[in-house]
Amino acid sequence: MNVIVFASRKGGSGKSTLAAHLAAQVQKSSKKCLLIDADPQGSLTLWHKLRGTNEPALKIANRSVTEIINAARRDGVEWVFIDTPPNVSAVVDDAIKNATMVVIPARPGVFDVNAVQDTILNCRSARKPYAVVINGAPARRDEVESPIVSVAREAMAKFKAPVWSGQITNRADLLLALAEGDGAREYAAEGRAAGEIAKLWAAIERSIRAIRGTVSASGAMHKQAA
Ligand SMILES: Nc1ncnc2c1ncn2[C@@H]1O[C@H](COP(=O)(O)OP(=O)(O)OP(=O)(O)O)[C@@H](O)[C@H]1O
Numbered sequence: 001m002n003v004i005v006f007a008s009r010k011g012g013s014g015k016s017t018l019a020a021h022l023a024a025q026v027q028k029s030s031k032k033c034l035l036i037d038a039d040p041q042g043s044l045t046l047w048h049k050l051r052g053t054n055e056p057a058l059k060i061a062n063r064s065v066t067e068i069i070n071a072a073r074r075d076g077v078e079w080v081f082i083d084t085p086p087n088v089s090a091v092v093d094d095a096i097k098n099a100t101m102v103v104i105p106a107r108p109g110v111f112d113v114n115a116v117q118d119t120i121l122n123c124r125s126a127r128k129p130y131a132v133v134i135n136g137a138p139a140r141r142d143e144v145e146s147p148i149v150s151v152a153r154e155a156m157a158k159f160k161a162p163v164w165s166g167q168i169t170n171r172a173d174l175l176l177a178l179a180e181g182d183g184a185r186e187y188a189a190e191g192r193a194a195g196e197i198a199k200l201w202a203a204i205e206r207s208i209r210a211i212r213g214t215v216s217a218s219g220a221m222h223k224q225a226a
Protein backbone atom coordinates (compact mmCIF):
# COMPACT_ATOMS: atom_id res chain seq x y z
CA MET A 1 0.00 0.00 0.00
CA ASN A 2 1.23 3.47 -0.87
CA VAL A 3 0.46 6.52 1.23
CA ILE A 4 0.76 9.92 -0.43
CA VAL A 5 0.60 12.84 2.00
CA PHE A 6 -0.09 16.40 0.86
CA ALA A 7 1.52 18.77 3.31
CA SER A 8 2.59 22.40 3.62
CA ARG A 9 2.06 24.82 6.43
CA LYS A 10 1.29 27.48 3.85
CA GLY A 11 -2.47 27.90 3.37
CA GLY A 12 -3.82 27.88 -0.15
CA SER A 13 -0.81 26.21 -1.74
CA GLY A 14 -2.94 23.49 -3.36
CA LYS A 15 -2.88 20.51 -0.99
CA SER A 16 -6.60 19.79 -1.24
CA THR A 17 -6.74 20.58 -4.96
CA LEU A 18 -3.95 18.17 -5.85
CA ALA A 19 -5.24 15.48 -3.48
CA ALA A 20 -8.69 15.57 -5.10
CA HIS A 21 -7.49 15.64 -8.71
CA LEU A 22 -4.92 12.90 -8.22
CA ALA A 23 -7.34 10.69 -6.31
CA ALA A 24 -9.88 11.01 -9.12
CA GLN A 25 -7.12 10.14 -11.59
CA VAL A 26 -6.25 6.94 -9.74
CA GLN A 27 -9.84 5.99 -9.10
CA LYS A 28 -10.37 5.97 -12.87
CA SER A 29 -7.68 3.36 -13.27
CA SER A 30 -9.79 1.22 -10.90
CA LYS A 31 -7.22 0.69 -8.20
CA LYS A 32 -8.53 0.57 -4.67
CA CYS A 33 -8.06 4.02 -3.24
CA LEU A 34 -8.86 5.82 0.04
CA LEU A 35 -8.92 9.53 0.85
CA ILE A 36 -8.21 10.76 4.35
CA ASP A 37 -9.23 14.30 5.22
CA ALA A 38 -7.10 15.31 8.20
CA ASP A 39 -7.91 19.02 7.83
CA PRO A 40 -10.79 20.35 9.97
CA GLN A 41 -11.49 22.87 7.17
CA GLY A 42 -12.94 19.86 5.34
CA SER A 43 -12.13 20.89 1.73
CA LEU A 44 -11.64 17.33 0.55
CA THR A 45 -14.80 16.25 2.39
CA LEU A 46 -16.74 18.97 0.58
CA TRP A 47 -15.43 17.82 -2.81
CA HIS A 48 -16.28 14.25 -1.89
CA LYS A 49 -19.86 15.28 -1.02
CA LEU A 50 -20.19 17.13 -4.32
CA ARG A 51 -18.89 14.03 -6.07
CA GLY A 52 -21.61 11.98 -4.46
CA THR A 53 -20.33 8.57 -5.54
CA ASN A 54 -18.22 7.52 -2.54
CA GLU A 55 -15.53 6.53 -5.04
CA PRO A 56 -12.92 6.80 -3.81
CA ALA A 57 -14.03 6.33 -0.22
CA LEU A 58 -13.19 9.05 2.31
CA LYS A 59 -12.46 8.97 6.03
CA ILE A 60 -12.09 11.92 8.35
CA ALA A 61 -9.15 11.94 10.76
CA ASN A 62 -8.99 14.16 13.80
CA ARG A 63 -5.80 13.58 15.72
CA SER A 64 -4.25 10.53 14.14
CA VAL A 65 -4.35 8.75 10.80
CA THR A 66 -2.54 5.60 11.92
CA GLU A 67 -5.61 3.51 12.79
CA ILE A 68 -7.34 4.41 9.53
CA ILE A 69 -4.22 3.47 7.60
CA ASN A 70 -3.85 0.15 9.38
CA ALA A 71 -7.48 -0.70 8.60
CA ALA A 72 -6.98 0.32 4.95
CA ARG A 73 -3.97 -1.99 4.71
CA ARG A 74 -6.07 -4.87 6.03
CA ASP A 75 -8.76 -4.01 3.44
CA GLY A 76 -6.29 -4.24 0.56
CA VAL A 77 -6.34 -0.54 -0.33
CA GLU A 78 -3.58 0.23 -2.84
CA TRP A 79 -3.40 4.03 -2.65
CA VAL A 80 -4.10 6.33 0.29
CA PHE A 81 -4.15 10.11 -0.19
CA ILE A 82 -4.02 12.27 2.92
CA ASP A 83 -4.91 15.96 2.90
CA THR A 84 -3.50 17.84 5.88
CA PRO A 85 -4.11 21.25 7.48
CA PRO A 86 -1.83 24.25 6.86
CA ASN A 87 0.04 24.11 10.15
CA VAL A 88 2.63 22.23 12.11
CA SER A 89 0.60 19.86 14.28
CA ALA A 90 0.38 16.35 15.64
CA VAL A 91 -1.87 15.14 12.84
CA VAL A 92 0.53 16.45 10.18
CA ASP A 93 3.45 14.72 11.92
CA ASP A 94 1.42 11.52 12.16
CA ALA A 95 0.51 11.67 8.46
CA ILE A 96 4.14 12.25 7.47
CA LYS A 97 5.23 9.35 9.69
CA ASN A 98 2.85 7.10 7.75
CA ALA A 99 3.81 8.44 4.31
CA THR A 100 5.42 6.50 1.51
CA MET A 101 6.03 9.90 -0.06
CA VAL A 102 5.12 13.49 0.80
CA VAL A 103 3.98 15.95 -1.88
CA ILE A 104 4.58 19.58 -0.91
CA PRO A 105 2.66 21.95 -3.17
CA ALA A 106 4.09 25.46 -3.41
CA ARG A 107 2.98 28.47 -5.36
CA PRO A 108 5.85 30.20 -7.10
CA GLY A 109 6.23 33.20 -4.77
CA VAL A 110 8.85 34.25 -2.28
CA PHE A 111 6.63 33.77 0.78
CA ASP A 112 5.46 30.41 -0.48
CA VAL A 113 8.91 29.10 -1.23
CA ASN A 114 10.10 30.24 2.17
CA ALA A 115 7.17 28.56 3.92
CA VAL A 116 7.90 25.10 2.52
CA GLN A 117 11.11 24.88 4.50
CA ASP A 118 9.37 23.77 7.70
CA THR A 119 7.62 20.95 5.89
CA ILE A 120 10.86 19.91 4.21
CA LEU A 121 12.61 19.75 7.58
CA ASN A 122 9.74 17.71 8.92
CA CYS A 123 10.07 15.20 6.05
CA ARG A 124 13.83 15.05 6.45
CA SER A 125 13.69 14.38 10.17
CA ALA A 126 11.07 11.65 9.57
CA ARG A 127 13.35 10.29 6.78
CA LYS A 128 10.52 10.38 4.26
CA PRO A 129 10.91 10.88 0.52
CA TYR A 130 9.29 14.12 -0.57
CA ALA A 131 9.05 16.44 -3.54
CA VAL A 132 7.90 20.01 -3.99
CA VAL A 133 5.29 20.52 -6.72
CA ILE A 134 4.96 24.00 -8.16
CA ASN A 135 1.25 24.77 -8.31
CA GLY A 136 -0.81 27.72 -9.48
CA ALA A 137 1.98 28.76 -11.83
CA PRO A 138 1.59 31.12 -14.80
CA ALA A 139 1.21 29.16 -18.05
CA ARG A 140 4.30 28.28 -20.05
CA ARG A 141 4.72 30.23 -23.25
CA ASP A 142 6.13 28.34 -26.22
CA GLU A 143 7.22 25.65 -23.75
CA VAL A 144 9.26 28.21 -21.75
CA GLU A 145 8.36 28.50 -18.09
CA SER A 146 7.54 31.81 -16.45
CA PRO A 147 10.47 33.67 -14.82
CA ILE A 148 8.52 33.47 -11.54
CA VAL A 149 8.72 29.68 -11.70
CA SER A 150 12.42 29.70 -12.56
CA VAL A 151 13.13 32.01 -9.60
CA ALA A 152 11.17 29.67 -7.31
CA ARG A 153 13.20 26.69 -8.56
CA GLU A 154 16.46 28.54 -7.93
CA ALA A 155 15.36 29.44 -4.40
CA MET A 156 14.47 25.82 -3.64
CA ALA A 157 17.76 24.62 -5.10
CA LYS A 158 19.48 26.63 -2.36
CA PHE A 159 18.04 24.37 0.29
CA LYS A 160 18.50 21.30 -1.87
CA ALA A 161 14.83 20.45 -2.09
CA PRO A 162 13.79 18.02 -4.83
CA VAL A 163 11.29 19.77 -7.07
CA TRP A 164 9.15 18.14 -9.75
CA SER A 165 10.38 19.29 -13.15
CA GLY A 166 6.84 19.96 -14.36
CA GLN A 167 4.26 22.43 -13.09
CA ILE A 168 0.56 22.65 -12.36
CA THR A 169 -0.59 25.81 -14.04
CA ASN A 170 -3.23 28.12 -12.60
CA ARG A 171 -6.26 26.94 -14.56
CA ALA A 172 -9.97 27.60 -14.21
CA ASP A 173 -10.67 24.00 -15.22
CA LEU A 174 -9.06 22.76 -12.01
CA LEU A 175 -11.46 24.88 -9.97
CA LEU A 176 -14.52 24.19 -12.12
CA ALA A 177 -13.89 20.46 -11.94
CA LEU A 178 -13.73 20.52 -8.13
CA ALA A 179 -17.03 22.41 -7.97
CA GLU A 180 -18.65 19.46 -9.77
CA GLY A 181 -16.92 16.87 -7.62
CA ASP A 182 -14.81 15.84 -10.59
CA GLY A 183 -11.13 15.32 -11.25
CA ALA A 184 -9.51 17.14 -14.17
CA ARG A 185 -9.78 14.16 -16.51
CA GLU A 186 -13.43 13.52 -15.70
CA TYR A 187 -14.21 17.20 -16.27
CA ALA A 188 -12.35 17.68 -19.57
CA ALA A 189 -10.30 14.66 -20.59
CA GLU A 190 -8.49 16.43 -23.42
CA GLY A 191 -7.87 19.65 -21.48
CA ARG A 192 -4.50 21.02 -20.45
CA ALA A 193 -5.33 20.72 -16.77
CA ALA A 194 -5.97 17.00 -17.23
CA GLY A 195 -2.66 16.68 -19.11
CA GLU A 196 -0.71 18.25 -16.26
CA ILE A 197 -2.43 16.17 -13.58
CA ALA A 198 -1.69 13.03 -15.62
CA LYS A 199 1.99 14.01 -15.86
CA LEU A 200 2.18 14.68 -12.14
CA TRP A 201 0.56 11.32 -11.42
CA ALA A 202 3.04 9.55 -13.71
CA ALA A 203 5.91 11.25 -11.86
CA ILE A 204 4.51 10.23 -8.47
CA GLU A 205 4.03 6.63 -9.61
CA ARG A 206 7.56 6.54 -10.90
CA SER A 207 8.90 7.87 -7.60
CA ILE A 208 6.92 5.26 -5.70
CA ARG A 209 8.41 2.51 -7.87
CA ALA A 210 11.88 3.92 -7.18
CA ILE A 211 11.15 4.09 -3.43
CA ARG A 212 10.00 0.45 -3.60
CA GLY A 213 13.23 -0.38 -5.43
CA THR A 214 11.61 -1.66 -8.62
CA VAL A 215 13.12 1.04 -10.88
CA SER A 216 16.20 3.22 -10.70
CA ALA A 217 15.83 6.36 -8.59
CA SER A 218 17.73 8.58 -10.99
CA GLY A 219 15.44 11.27 -12.35
CA ALA A 220 12.59 10.35 -9.98
CA MET A 221 10.80 13.46 -8.71
CA HIS A 222 11.84 12.95 -5.09
CA LYS A 223 15.47 12.93 -6.28
CA GLN A 224 15.07 15.75 -8.77
CA ALA A 225 17.40 18.65 -8.14
CA ALA A 226 15.66 22.01 -8.46
N1 LIG B 1 -3.57 25.15 -10.11
C1 LIG B 1 -4.65 25.84 -9.70
N2 LIG B 1 -5.39 26.53 -10.59
C2 LIG B 1 -6.49 27.22 -10.19
N3 LIG B 1 -6.90 27.30 -8.92
C3 LIG B 1 -6.19 26.64 -7.98
C4 LIG B 1 -5.04 25.87 -8.31
N4 LIG B 1 -4.54 25.32 -7.18
C5 LIG B 1 -5.34 25.73 -6.19
N5 LIG B 1 -6.33 26.53 -6.65
C6 LIG B 1 -7.37 27.19 -5.87
O1 LIG B 1 -6.74 27.93 -4.85
C7 LIG B 1 -7.42 27.80 -3.61
C8 LIG B 1 -6.51 27.16 -2.57
O2 LIG B 1 -6.20 25.82 -2.96
P1 LIG B 1 -6.34 24.61 -1.95
O3 LIG B 1 -7.58 24.77 -1.13
O4 LIG B 1 -6.16 23.37 -2.71
O5 LIG B 1 -5.07 24.89 -1.06
P2 LIG B 1 -4.70 24.19 0.32
O6 LIG B 1 -3.24 24.10 0.38
O7 LIG B 1 -5.47 22.94 0.49
O8 LIG B 1 -5.24 25.29 1.34
P3 LIG B 1 -5.38 25.09 2.94
O9 LIG B 1 -4.00 25.13 3.44
O10 LIG B 1 -6.21 26.25 3.37
O11 LIG B 1 -6.03 23.76 3.16
C9 LIG B 1 -8.65 26.98 -3.92
O12 LIG B 1 -9.72 27.84 -4.20
C10 LIG B 1 -8.25 26.18 -5.14
O13 LIG B 1 -9.32 25.73 -5.88
Ligand SMILES: [Mg+2]
Pocket residue numbers: 015016017039041043083084
Ligand atom coordinates in the same frame (compact mmCIF):
# COMPACT_ATOMS: atom_id res chain seq x y z
MG1 LIG C 1 -6.71 22.32 2.00
